[in-house]
Amino acid sequence: MFERSRPAGDRPSWAAARLTWKEPVSHPMSADPTSRRDIPDATVARLPEYLRALSDAADRGVLSVSSEELATAAGVRPTQLRKDLSHLGSYGIRGVGYDVEHLALEISRALGLTQDWPVAIVGMGNLGRALAAYSGFATGGFHVAALFDEDAALVGTRIGDVLVEPMADLPRLVADRGVSIGVIATPAGSAQQVCDTLVRAGVRSVLNFAPLVLSVPGDVDVRRVDLSTELHVLAFHEQRKQLAAGQGQDVGHGVGVGR
Amino acid sequence: MFERSRPAGDRPSWAAARLTWKEPVSHPMSADPTSRRDIPDATVARLPEYLRALSDAADRGVLSVSSEELATAAGVRPTQLRKDLSHLGSYGIRGVGYDVEHLALEISRALGLTQDWPVAIVGMGNLGRALAAYSGFATGGFHVAALFDEDAALVGTRIGDVLVEPMADLPRLVADRGVSIGVIATPAGSAQQVCDTLVRAGVRSVLNFAPLVLSVPGDVDVRRVDLSTELHVLAFHEQRKQLAAGQGQDVGHGVGVGR
DNA sequence: ACATGTGAAGGCCTTCACAGCA
DNA sequence: TGCTGTGAAGGCCTTCACATGT
Known part of the structure; x- marks a missing residue:
């Protein structure tokens, strides 16, 4: 079973916090983010789930997990997990398992979560407000840097701690606050225009909740989340x-x- | 380009409405939902997007589209689109393209959207309320049949037209209203318990917004939507x-x- | 002529079997 | 001995080339 020892509740904050893991002396090669390239897309898509499972384990005071335990918690097969992790490096101990905190750090590093990403959300309807209030932003390398809406009645109101700004201020605020990820939670009709505005302001990663395929330059990543698709x-x-x-x-x- | 003719705005409602398409006499074989099995998962995942693109085309009065036009609107390659559609049947006209309304009907039929699916949503936090108010439910074969929350302060309130019910009434209401799809919008801590309750009540399809992997019997389908994963x-x-x-x-x- | 439908080829991903190492 | 790490095999999916039909 899980090896537990550290009291539950004192969860190590991998993101943002600088970690304290000491590399064993027998492994002189330290992994910098640029050394391990070519991580398959399918693997990248599963890494967040591994990270979440590791976070749960850490919350319960677990120090070490086997590939079988972690795979079960993440809903995949053990061989899949090990193959995925092999693309990051050799962070397990043969015959034993994985150090929870260390593996979480390495996955965080691979995903780019050791730095903080300012996120802007456009569209303060029901969904946009839910996203702005989403606690998942706080944990793990993201924070709500700015909120926007075209409705003058909403501009100036606060959602959580953040002020809703007018669309006209988007370029300036995105630049000033270093926003690199934009979330589109507008109706489909205005989504393409909002996307163009974000891209022109320098955003190259977009999370799109509007039900349409956005047209973007080749260097911009778009991921779409669509409730209808899931229901279908x-x-x-x-x-x-x-x-x-x-x-x-x-x-x-x-x-x-x-x- | 698109062949347009029917006035925009009078959108055919494929779901729920019984369609009026007449099969050409030269195609005596009518496709019932049981005849075409073995549609690949990857194809199923793209069909909703094709349906949405067809819906947009219909809204603009377009009667016929080529695989290239439709593929562009759906964000895939034309060969991908044609291969996907080939799994449903031969619904195109060589040298011409696809009849917008007919193809939409066939995709709706393949996805099971020609019948209406009652959906129950559990968890009336920010996200749950946004989902309950989501207009996408109305279009295309789904409707909000029941809302649940464990918070007594929320029970009895209305979200849209629907009353929030106590968890104790879930089994009865799910049975009475024929709910077959459950949406979990609770915190992670109560999600597994809610899922168990839904499954015990007879729900075999679950859309999970909580950040954890649910344990379910083998005959239950679970799809998960996670904002954190997308951001990562x-x-x-x-x-x-x-x-x-x-x-x-x-x-x-x-x-x-x-x- | 032109666009769809499809067998075949190629590529990516998952799974297997076992080598490697604590 | 036990679990990780990985080359090889197998399977699924995408893409190609072209046959098919209007």
Whole structure:
């Protein structure tokens, strides 16, 4: 089982805090972020889940985990986990497992979470307000640097500790506050224009909640989150299950935890 | 370009409404949902985007689209689109393109959106309220059938047109209203318990917004949406770009629209 | 002529089997 | 002995080239 020892609750803050892990002397090569390139996209997509599972383990005072324990907590197979981690380096101890704090640091470093990322959110509707108040921003390398809305009635109000600013001030504030990640929580109709404004202001990473595909220059990354898409995929599988049940015939889908 | 003719605005409602498309007599085989099985997961994940793009086209009065036009709107390659659609059937016309309304109907049918899915949302925090008010539920085969929260102060209040119910009534209401899809918008701490309650009530499709991997029986589908994960992935690519820029060296990442 | 539909090729990712090391 | 790290195998998905049909 998990090896626990440190009292639960004193969670090490990997992001932002400079870590105290000492590299064993027998491993003279220290990993800087530039030495390990070519991490597959599929692996990058799973690293945040590993980090979250490690954070949970640390909260419970766990010091060391095996690939099997960590994989279970992350909803993947142990071999998948080990292959993924092998792309970062050799941070495990053979015959033992992984040091929770050390592995969390290395994943944080790989993901770029050892620095703090200022995020701007545009669109203060229901979703935008929920995002602005989201506690997940505080933990792990992100903070809400600015909020924007085109509605004059909303400008000047506060959401949490942050003032809602007019769109006209976006270029200046994005530059002044070093915003590098923009979140679009506007209706679909204004999303492309908002995106263009963000890109012109220097933002090259965009998280898009509006239901459309944004056009951006090749050096800009866009990730989209869409509730409708998720529901549609669930409906597809649900339909399969209901058909199979109705016909008393097993389609053999069998999706378990994860995936 | 797009062939347009029908006046914009009169959008055909594929979901819920029974459609009026007449199958050409030369195609005697009508496609029922059970005839075309084995649609790859990767394809299923893209079908909602095709449907959205078709919906936009229909809104603009477009009657027919080529695979190239539709692919551009959906952020994929034309060959990808045609291969995906080939898994549903042959709904295009060679030398011409696809009938917008007909293709939308076929995709809706494949996804199971020709029937209405009652959705229950648990957790009426900022996110839960935003989801309950989300207009995307209305369009396309879903409706909010019930809202739940454990906080007695929230129970009895209305969000939109729907009353917030106590958790104790969940099993009864889920059964009475035929809920088959559950949305979890609670904190991580109560998510597993809520999930167990939903599954015990008969829900076999779950959309999880809480930051943890849920344990469910093998016949239950879970999809997770996590803001932190999306931000982490963006931070990874952003770090790459900043390193590349700092060293005046092109890493050649080049992520464009989509992907 | 032109755009769809599809077998085949290629590439990426997952899984396996076992080598490597504490 | 036990668990990590990894080359090799296998499977899924994307892309290509072209056959097919209007």
